[in-house]
Amino acid sequence: MAIFSPPRYQAPFKPYNREDISSFMKVFTAGEGLIKGVLFGCRMCGNCILQETAFVCPMTCPKGLRNGLCGGATPEACEVDATRPCTWYKIYKRAERMGRDHKLLEINAPLDGARVGRETWLDVIRTWRKTEGSPRFIEFFTNREKFDEDWERIFYKVRQPDWWQGDSEYHPPAYEEPISLLEANLRTGEFTCTAEIAPPLSVSTQSISEKSEFLREYVPAANFTDNASASARMGSIASSKICLDSGLEPVMQLQARDRSRVVIESDAMGAAGLGIKNILCLSGDHHRFGPAPMTKPDQFDMDAIQILWMLRRMRDEGIYLDGRPIKQRPEFFLGAAASPFGAPPKYEAIRAEKKINAGAQFIQTQPIFDYDGFLNWLEALDKRNLLDKVYILAGMIPLKSAKAAHYMADDVPGVAIPAEIVQRMDAAGDKDGQMEEGVAIALEMIEKLKKTPDISGIHFMAVHWEAIVPRLMDEGGLPKIQVKSLPLEEVSEVAR
Numbered sequence: 361m362a363i364f365s366p367p368r369y370q371a372p373f374k375p376y377n378r379e380d381i382s383s384f385m386k387v388f389t390a391g392e393g394l395i396k397g398v399l400f401g402c403r404m405c406g407n408c409i410l411q412e413t414a415f416v417c418p419m420t421c422p423k424g425l426r427n428g429l430c431g432g433a434t435p436e437a438c439e440v441d442a443t444r445p446c447t448w449y450k451i452y453k454r455a456e457r458m459g460r461d462h463k464l465l466e467i468n469a470p471l472d473g474a475r476v477g478r479e480t481w482l483d484v485i486r487t488w489r490k491t492e493g494s495p496r497f498i499e500f501f502t503n504r505e506k507f508d509e510d511w512e513r514i515f516y517k518v519r520q521p522d523w524w525q526g527d528s529e530y531h532p533p534a535y536e537e538p539i540s541l542l543e544a545n546l547r548t549g550e551f552t553c554t555a556e557i558a559p560p561l562s563v564s565t566q567s568i569s570e571k572s573e574f575l576r577e578y579v580p581a582a583n584f585t586d587n588a589s590a591s592a593r594m595g596s597i598a599s600s601k602i603c604l605d606s607g608l609e610p611v612m613q614l615q616a617r618d619r620s621r622v623v624i625e626s627d628a629m630g631a632a633g634l635g636i637k638n639i640l641c642l643s644g645d646h647h648r649f650g651p652a653p654m655t656k657p658d659q660f661d662m663d664a665i666q667i668l669w670m671l672r673r674m675r676d677e678g679i680y681l682d683g684r685p686i687k688q689r690p691e692f693f694l695g696a697a698a699s700p701f702g703a704p705p706k707y708e709a710i711r712a713e714k715k716i717n718a719g720a721q722f723i724q725t726q727p728i729f730d731y732d733g734f735l736n737w738l739e740a741l742d743k744r745n746l747l748d749k750v751y752i753l754a755g756m757i758p759l760k761s762a763k764a765a766h767y768m769a770d771d772v773p774g775v776a777i778p779a780e781i782v783q784r785m786d787a788a789g790d791k792d793g794q795m796e797e798g799v800a801i802a803l804e805m806i807e808k809l810k811k812t813p814d815i816s817g818i819h820f821m822a823v824h825w826e827a828i829v830p831r832l833m834d835e836g837g838l839p840k841i842q843v844k845s846l847p848l849e850e851v852s853e854v855a856r
């Protein structure tokens with residue numbers, strides 16, 4: 361155990377190239393690594409953000425997340441390795457104690473590979489010496505405010521490279537007309553629903569076409585997961601294109617796991633070229649949750665917040681991460697996921713704020729079974745003035761069986777099902793009885809969600825039971841798709 365952080369999960373990084381490292385620097389770097397290892401569990405990532413994370417090293421997180429916790433974190437343990445505490449819980453708690461929680465909002469860059477495995481202390485000194493108006497130690501005693509400002513400027517330079525320039529500000533989209541049908545429908549202010557279609561396990565595209573066919577009268581868009589639970593199936597880009605060709609707009613899920621930044625950029629550009637506009641950005645489930653054989657560790661180059669930041673800049677500023685200009689910019693309507701029951705609402709709200717600031721325009725949540733808990737999460741978002749900056753679609757999974765209810769209650773991270781609901785499913789009798797009880801529970805929740813201010817709709821995740829969505833929408837009195845084509849005259853201007 362390091363003094364200020366959980367222990368390292370993986371070995372320290374080594375530099376890509378050692379040609380320019382002198383013997384002195386090798387010894388210096390080893391000494392720095394030793395001291396920082398004991399203090400912070402440092403992996404020598406060379407891209408230090410300790411000042412932003414209350415001096416707990418985020419690189420001790422098994423996913424290497426640099427912008428907040430994942431959906432499965434608990435106060436007791438990390439979702440990947442239960443023998444460890446969650447690094448990000450420690451960060452939030454220590455930041456609160458130290459009064460540094462405002463620092464958690466800055467959007468941190470992914471690692472710069474050229475810096476990994478190298479020392480950072482001399483880098484700080486070099487930046488300090490090169491920067492005009494560097495802090496003067498005497499001012500720590502005579503003019504503390506100025507000293508703090510100058511100090512912050514130096515360390516901002518060190519941790520935020522020119523190609524990233526992350527901050528803690530809200531960046532609204534830089535366009536006027538709605539980019540997609542989903543966006544156009546949400547802008548009408550009418551309650552809007554989306555539905556998930558499970559990408560097939562085979563090469564047959566028929567199931568997507570059939571489901572798109574009956575859903576397109578009801579919803580403006582359907583989600584396609586991206587190898588969820590680290591389990592391979594038809595990819596989300598291909599599934600999304602088949603859906604689009606079948607007359608229904610897709611929401612393509614794009615996750616960080618298994619993709620480098622280069623592939624994320626190229627997949628997003630390819631999707632935009634194919635006409636896929638709605639992109640939901642995710643960090644992704646760890647490989648631990650997938651079937652064997654498991655891949656080698658460290659499959660995360662970025663996280664969801666970093667993807668949002670990068671894609672928004674590609675769209676609004678017309679640049680790749682490396683600064684190359686994009687002649688014809690992609691059009692993305694960007695979304696994110698949220699886990700109202702993952703961590704205490706105040707922590708989840710910080711993560712939601714970062715996603716919205718980075719570029720998330722809509723949020724689809726994990727399934728809601730505990731309505732009061734959902735309201736607590738909304739209240740936490742409201743306290744941060746987020747509700748008028750994003751469209752929120754409450755997640756809904758209609759329960760098909762008592763077994764499914766038990767599985768979700770016990771084994772799915774970030775899902776909370778009250779015991780009373782599990783009991784109702786247990787007492788519902790045979791298979792048909794359980795399905796009907798699942799429908800009744802869903803309809804009761806629809807009734808509450810319909811009347812909930814500050815949300816824009818419902819996202820149905822009826823995996824392998826997509827045919828139930830039209831019934832739930834009809835019996836629940838939910839409006840069908842309002843705007844069926846672009847361009848639009850009838851859609852109101854952006855109400856934000």
Ligand code: SF4
Binds near residue numbers: 448
């Ligand atoms: S629970 Fe998630 S955020 Fe927390 S340390 Fe584990 S992987 Fe990282």
